[in-house]
Amino acid sequence: MITNEPEFLIGIAGVAATLIGAFLVGVFFYIDSEQHRHLTASVAADLYLRAGVQWIFIAFATPLFVSLALVPTEPVFGAIVFLFFSVILVVSTFDTGRRIVARGASGSSLALLVNHWFCTAAVIAIVALPWILGGWAAAPESYVPSMLLLLITGFSSTAALVMAQFDATIGMSDETGRRRDQPRHSS
Numbered sequence: 001m002i003t004n005e006p007e008f009l010i011g012i013a014g015v016a017a018t019l020i021g022a023f024l025v026g027v028f029f030y031i032d033s034e035q036h037r038h039l040t041a042s043v044a045a046d047l048y049l050r051a052g053v054q055w056i057f058i059a060f061a062t063p064l065f066v067s068l069a070l071v072p073t074e075p076v077f078g079a080i081v082f083l084f085f086s087v088i089l090v091v092s093t094f095d096t097g098r099r100i101v102a103r104g105a106s107g108s109s110l111a112l113l114v115n116h117w118f119c120t121a122a123v124i125a126i127v128a129l130p131w132i133l134g135g136w137a138a139a140p141e142s143y144v145p146s147m148l149l150l151l152i153t154g155f156s157s158t159a160a161l162v163m164a165q166f167d168a169t170i171g172m173s174d175e176t177g178r179r180r181d182q183p184r185h186s187s
Contacts, residue, residue, distance in 0.1 A: 005140055009067040012147050016064035019151065023060065023158060027053055048099040052112075052161055055092045055119075059154030062089060063147035070140040079130075079137055082146075086127045093123045115160035119153045126150055 062085040070078035100116055126146045134142030 006071045008144070009071050009140060012144070012151070013064050013067035015151060016060050016062075016067070016147075019154060019158075020057065020060045020064065023056060026158075048096070049161075051092070051096045051099045052157065055089075055096050056154050056157045056161070058085065058089050058092050059119075059150045059157065061085065063150050066143055067147060070143065075137045075139060078140060078143065082130060082143060089123055090127065093120055109160075109164035111160040111163040115156055119157060122149050122153045126153075 062082070066078060066082045066085065069081040097116060097120065100112060126149050129146045129149075130138045130142045133145070
């Protein structure tokens, strides 16, 4: 049992807001980078990257808005907000899965494939846990495991996207035409 439930929920909202802010900065820097222009040569890869970024935003936005809805209102309003974001999360999970298997997408990245299946399993638990623990109008504490799972899966998805971008740069040529993974030889 959480001793000071409103403060705990506000803390979860604060962590989620911080992760959203950091993720936004990273996305904007990446979109503006030269690396983005070189790595996303295929439409499928661009669409997958967009779907993945959307999924991460939803994963971080859900604990933010649900926590903020649960603190000052009745549990029924928190349930409605959670249900709304759960539907969006499930649809986004299917969209990301559909895009990862598309030809030319990011399906060749082991980090993204493993993370996608981990997150898909987690989404089932995330959506079901509050209803299992507390019923339709669950107490705010029934949402905490789902919120924490969302923060974990959002963070793991961010890490998987970063690792996939590192994997994609292996073998790229630098300005001199030499591959980045080849050592320099002095003449």
